[in-house]
Amino acid sequence: MNELKSNKWMQLPRDVLVGSNMLGKVADVCSDLKLGRNALIVTGQKTRDIAGIKVAEELEETGRSVQIHVSASASMEEVENVMEIAREMDTDFLLGVGSGKSIDVAKLAATRHNVPFLSIPTAASHDGIVSSRASITHNGETASIQASAPMAVIADTEVIAKAPFRLLAAGCGDIISNCTAVLDWQLAHRLQNVSFSEYSAALASMTANILIESADSIKPELESSVRMVVKALVSSGVAMSIAGSSRPASGSEHMFSHALSRIAPNPALHGEQCGIGTIMMMYLHGGDWQEIRDALRIIGTPTTAHELGIEDKYILQALVESHKIRPERYTILGTGITPDAAEVVARTTGVIS
Ligand SMILES: NC(=O)C1=CN([C@@H]2O[C@H](COP(=O)(O)OP(=O)(O)OC[C@H]3O[C@@H](n4cnc5c(N)ncnc54)[C@H](OP(=O)(O)O)[C@@H]3O)[C@@H](O)[C@H]2O)C=CC1
Ligand SMILES: O=C(CO)COP(=O)(O)O
Ligand SMILES: [Zn+2]
Incomplete structure (x- = not known):
């Protein structure tokens, strides 16, 4: 969607539930939203047992007809498979139950099939959940x-607290990245007159700053930590909806991550x-890059290539190639960073040694 036009259409979830035992509320949410009888659940191999089956049972108890589809990857083939099943069963709505992959497949299939979609994350690993x-x-x-956007987000903090802590810590990394995304957005606004929303940028920055200040309260297996992270992810999602693009939550740091995912044999x-x-x-x-590094360290998110499990050479290559990821999105990377400069930034910040 064109960044100048897209902020005229603001889509937000109608119901957002964050708390213990929220999986048990799924049928109530469907009634509140007046959703129909036929439901299709997209879930993952592990998350099917963690939450998918429970959600199906809750819906069946209210007389709904439910089909579960286990999705192994977030591929276009999977989206088409899900759309085919949705057509065959004449589904009234879709639910993405699980991690980012399942939610993205359900989200796009529902959009293209033109039916409502509910997001039920089992981990708070990024803001795609909302x-x-x-x-x-x-x-x-x-x-x-x-x-x-999802019609509803149902985040069961008890389920999410039992997920591997690495996933929650990653969600914090995604929120903290709003800091540079907003700086990039401001820069693009000043240099290229890119459409800019003060409200969206303020919400995205505030969300990241609250988390940085509360870094020492993010702990494994604590529902209070999960609540804090999920609320921050919801705020980031709302900031993107206000902007009509991912600008407030995705700048040069996301371009680096996308480049790394393409280059590294085993991305994190x-x-x-x-x-x-x-x-x-x-x-x-x-x-203040040290403030960012320290907050990530306190939370327990990797701050070095070694902790990420990725060789230094891939970090350097990704830095040099990041600006090509989304050339239309102007960031601090401008027309690119030289190999020498990439080495300076990675070494000075201690990302490589
Ligand atoms: N839409 C958007 O804006 C965004 C989308 N993404 C996309 O999301 C995906 C990454 O999502 P992410 O969630 O980080 O990783 P994955 O979707 O790769 O999930 C990571 C793993 O965690 C497992 N898992 C999830 N919940 C639990 C739990 N409660 N207990 C135990 N294991 C669990 C999953 O199981 P299972 O195999 O059952 O799924 C999976 O094996 C990528 O495809 C990425 O491109 C990323 C950022 C933003
Ligand atoms: O991950 C995101 C925001 O956190 C989405 O951004 P992208 O548009 O870069 O996929
Ligand atoms: Zn992200």
Whole structure:
């Protein structure tokens, strides 16, 4: 969607539930939203047992007909498979139950099939759980595609607190990345007159800053930590909806992460890579990159290539190639960073040693 036009259409979830035992509320939410009888659940191999079956049972108890589809990847083939099932069963609505992959497949399939979609995350690993974007791989390339925002987000903090802590910490990295995304957006506004929303930018920055200040209260297995992170992810999603693009939550640090995912043989989690990207892009902005690094360290998100499990050479290559990821989105990377400069930023910030 064109960045100048898209902010005229603001899509927000209608119901957002965050708390313990929220899976048990799914049927109430469907009634509140006046959703129909036929439901299609898209879930993952692990998350089917963690939440998918429970959600299906809750819906069946209210007389709904439910089909579960286990999706292994966030690919366009999977989106088409899900749309085919949706057509065959004449589904009234879709539910993405699980991690980012399942939610993105359900989100795009529902958008294209023109039915409502509910997001039921089992991990708080990034803000795609609430946004109107879907990251889908097609012909070996992953693209961020405009989709409908979820009608409802149901985040069961008890379930999410039991997920591996690494996923929650990654979600924090994705939120903290708003710091450089907003700086990039302001820069693009000043240099290229890119459409800019003060409200969206303020919400995105405030969300990241609250989390940085509360870094020491993000702990494993604590529902209070999950609540804080989920609310921040929801705020980031709302900021993107206000902007009509992912600008407030995705700048040069996301371009670095997307480049790294293409280059590295074993990429890390989205939010982990964005966190490392934020340290380095904040350095390039001349900002307080140490504050970003320290907050990520306290939370327990990787701050070095070694902790990320990715060789230094891929970090450097990704830095040099980041500006090509989304050339229309102007950032601090401008027309690119030289290999020498990439080495300086990565070494100075301690990302490589
Ligand atoms: N739409 C958007 O705006 C965005 C989308 N993305 C996309 O999201 C995806 C990454 O999502 P992310 O969630 O980080 O990673 P994955 O979707 O790759 O999920 C990571 C793993 O965690 C497992 N998992 C999830 N919840 C639990 C739980 N409660 N207990 C145990 N295991 C669990 C998943 O199981 P299972 O196998 O069952 O799924 C999966 O194996 C990528 O495809 C990325 O492109 C990223 C950022 C933004
Ligand atoms: O991950 C996102 C925001 O956190 C979405 O951004 P992209 O548009 O870069 O996929
Ligand atoms: Zn992100």
